Amino acid sequence: RLHALHPDEALTYGALARCVMRGTAGSGIVQSIVSTLQYVAFFGNMAINLLLVVSSLRMVLGPDQTLACYSIAAAVLLPLAQIRTLHGVSWAGLGSSLAIATVLAVVLGKCYVRSARATRAAAVPSPFEQFSAAAAAxxxxxxxxxxxxxxxxxRDARDFKRALLITSSAILCIYLLSSVTIFDAFGDAVPPNAMEVLPDGPARKVAAAAMAFHVAVSYLLANAVIGRAIHLKLDTEGANDWGARGRLCWLGITSAAMALCAAVVALIPNLSQLMGLVGALSTAPLSFGFPAFFFIVASRRAG
Incomplete structure (x- = not known):
């Protein structure tokens, strides 16, 4: 509904905040907070994806090949990160869906054939673990x-509501199926990356390669959004320049973004902790707080 009120201006989350808060007290502060949280969310998301790509490659090449895995990830992701639109990345959407379906099939298959159930620990999770789990959710x-x-x-933004309903329902079902099945099979022994329950062998390598492809696509999606936002701030005219000037600036942005993500991963190499931190700091307010706040503000202004 908020997008429908400003179809020509609300092209990004930050632009939506500007449209809704225009002329209200504290609009500048709200816009600054939203922009900051956006950067935290997208860079955090990209760091998580980079960590998962490297972790998956290590399952394929071996745990002692960390440097090689980072090098491969950079060599593959950086050229593909030069795609500057979501539409340009959409070609990989079907492959990404097939990849995650492959991962689920292998992991859940392992759960179903597992004969001995893991002994569940009786200890109650610590407050930090509970908070981290909630933030990850x-x-x-x-x-x-x-x-x-x-x-x-x-092409027609009115189709978004139906698409969102279908995909959200499918995602919820997949999350429930995988979470319940994996926990039933392995109990509290499940590692942050569930693929680590797979024994060494061809199935583990196939699943890891598929996961690497899936999260690489997720990285590219986030890269296209945050890269565009940074490009507009640094060079408004060049952001729409598809020539040498625009490409060179985009290369600098994406290279710096990847370096920043690598630094974040080096500081927080634990997947569950990184997901919990990003979820708590940015995802929660951007997903549940500000949309409701913007709707209330827009409704009051509309009478």
Whole structure:
């Protein structure tokens, strides 16, 4: 509804905040907070994806090949990161869906054939573990940061509501199926990356390669959004320049973004902790707080 009120201006989450808060007290502060949280969310998301790509490659090449895995990830992701639109990345969407389906089939298949159930620990999770789990759950459903950009590139934005309903329902079912099945098979022994329950062998390598491809696509989606936002701030005219000037600036942005993500991963190499941190700091307010706040403000202004 908020996008429908400003179809020509609300092309990004930050632009939506500007449209809704225009002329209200504290609009500048709200816009600054939203912009900051957006950067935290997208860079955090990209760091998580980079960590998963490297972790998956290590399952394929071996745990002692960390440097090689980072090098491969950079060599593959950086050239592909030069795709500057969500529409340009959409070609990989079907492959990404097939890849995650492959991962689920292998992991859940392992759960179903597992004969001995893991002994569940009786200890109650610590407050930090409980908070981290809740934040990770929020992170899992935090796609609102991409909604405006997605609608802006759709042929008919009115189809977005139906698409969102279908995909959200499917995601919820997949999350429930995988979570319940994996926990039933392995109990509290499940590592943050569930693929680590797979024994060494061809199935593990296939699943890891498929996961690497899936999260690489996720990285490219986030890269297209945050790269565009940075490009507009640094060079408004060049952001729409598809020549040498625009490409060179985009290369610098994407290279710096990847370096920053690598630094974040080096500081927080634990997947569950990184997801919990990003979810708590940015995903929660961007997904559940500000959308409701913007709707209330817009409704009051409309009378």
């Amino acid at each position: 929020i992170f899992a459903f935090g796609g609102q940061g991409l909604f405006m950009e997605t609608m802006a590139e759709m």
